[in-house]
Amino acid sequence: MGVNLKPLGSRVVVEPIEEEEVTAGGIVLPETAKEKPQKGKVLSVGPGDRDESGKRIPLDVSVGDTVLFAKYAGTEVKVEGKKLLILRESDILAIIESK
Amino acid sequence: MGVNLKPLGSRVVVEPIEEEEVTAGGIVLPETAKEKPQKGKVLSVGPGDRDESGKRIPLDVSVGDTVLFAKYAGTEVKVEGKKLLILRESDILAIIESK
Amino acid sequence: MGVNLKPLGSRVVVEPIEEEEVTAGGIVLPETAKEKPQKGKVLSVGPGDRDESGKRIPLDVSVGDTVLFAKYAGTEVKVEGKKLLILRESDILAIIESK
Amino acid sequence: MGVNLKPLGSRVVVEPIEEEEVTAGGIVLPETAKEKPQKGKVLSVGPGDRDESGKRIPLDVSVGDTVLFAKYAGTEVKVEGKKLLILRESDILAIIESK
Amino acid sequence: MGVNLKPLGSRVVVEPIEEEEVTAGGIVLPETAKEKPQKGKVLSVGPGDRDESGKRIPLDVSVGDTVLFAKYAGTEVKVEGKKLLILRESDILAIIESK
């Protein structure tokens, strides 16, 4: 029997995708003070926050989406050995699609 | 005669579930600066905050739910020897379900 | 002739109930950085804040309730030798009931 | 010819009532870090702030009320030799009534 | 040809009235840390901010009013040699009337 995380409100559970920070040719140094985002896969999504009249606002990301999010956003949680992140949808910058 | 806590607004009373922070093989060191959440069981839930028209917004967690919440959230209170936490629902990240 | 405090808005007047902080066996040290709440009895309640249309939102606590509130919340006032607190209802965490 | 202060919005003009801070038996030391309120008499009240539809929200305090307010709230002004305070009504904690 | 200042939104143009800070008998020292207000005459008033439906909320002060305002509020501007202040109406505490 496994465990399932049901995020509340506009939160999503994301499994981070670690990427090589060192390129073939050597070390990559950050060029600017700008925050670097991180990639991840959406594992589950909350029901959405409620609007003023009490109706849910559905999320724009879906289970299975690959997303970019701010690197230090959210809360880290270990579920069955996997390191997951619980983020608010507002911490997600973009969905990465193949074209 | 016992004592019962009736949380106000969108607050919930949670009994924390302490987990081993040391694994079989040794000490677990935090890998990142990200906040680690804590598990707990929901003992009672408030009636919900009121929306603009004065109606209650019911909570999304129920008595008996196992929840994840930010470790340093809420207010600690001792009731009949048990250490409980009074949290706002917004401090709860996710409900943990068996699947 | 005595004096009566009529709190404004969503404020309540509470008489704190001092509790032993030292147990039979010795000194109780705070285990965590979490804020410890304090108990008190509600002596009077305000008429409630007004909602957007000007109607009063009635309070959820009533005169006579025993309540838990954040220890450093509110404003202390001495009335006829008694030390009272004027709190906003939002500083009250829960109502303590006998079961 | 005297001078009259007409406070704007939800402001009130209050004449502070100085109270003995030293009791018969000696010096009173503040026991906690909690803010001590101050007493005063309401001399004039503003017309109230406007709600979203432009209507005035009338104040809950009236001219002549004895009120408790946060000690360092408001703006001090000297009018004809008298030291007065202009406060927002939200700085007033309670009305003191004789019972 | 002179110059006229037309303040935007809820702003007003005020000509400060300097008052003697030293009394007949000597120097007046500020007794408390409370902010002292300053007097001024209203020279022009803005059309008012817009409410949610786009309608202007007219100001409560009029050209010619003598007003009290927080001493360090607003922006100083020199127009034809006169030192004026552009304030938001919310920085005005009260209108001073003769009675």
Place this chain on the structure above:
Amino acid sequence: MGVNLKPLGSRVVVEPIEEEEVTAGGIVLPETAKEKPQKGKVLSVGPGDRDESGKRIPLDVSVGDTVLFAKYAGTEVKVEGKKLLILRESDILAIIESK
């Protein structure tokens, strides 16, 4: 072929008018800590922010107006050698008119 700046929302493009800070007789020292405004000419105006129902709120300043604004407000941009400023309308204090 020239370049045109189309400001977004409630922003305006202003060309600053530099004024002598040194008077005939010598150096002008700021008398108070109050912020000194700067003059400028409005070159273009945005379409306005949207209100809650999605309608644009038109700006109160027009192309050609001479305006006063807070000296350190906005973002400086060089267009074809001219130093311009992109400001929010809320940074504009008043329109300067000839009378």
Place this chain on the structure above:
Amino acid sequence: MGVNLKPLGSRVVVEPIEEEEVTAGGIVLPETAKEKPQKGKVLSVGPGDRDESGKRIPLDVSVGDTVLFAKYAGTEVKVEGKKLLILRESDILAIIESK
């Protein structure tokens, strides 16, 4: 197979246009403390944030627009070797048009 970034809410993906900071004649030193904006080309735009009734507020910038934005705004991301920025539309100051 390439990769496509679909920004969420009111975010846009922008490809920065680097400009010479050194002029023909020598080094350009910033004259004031004012923030300098940066130019870029809009590659993709989000669906817009939702208003109170849940409807999307469409963005004012379109794919292909050349825009000015605050230099340190947004989050830098590398996609297929190109350095891109994900910005909120509110960080965009103006659209640059040829006239």
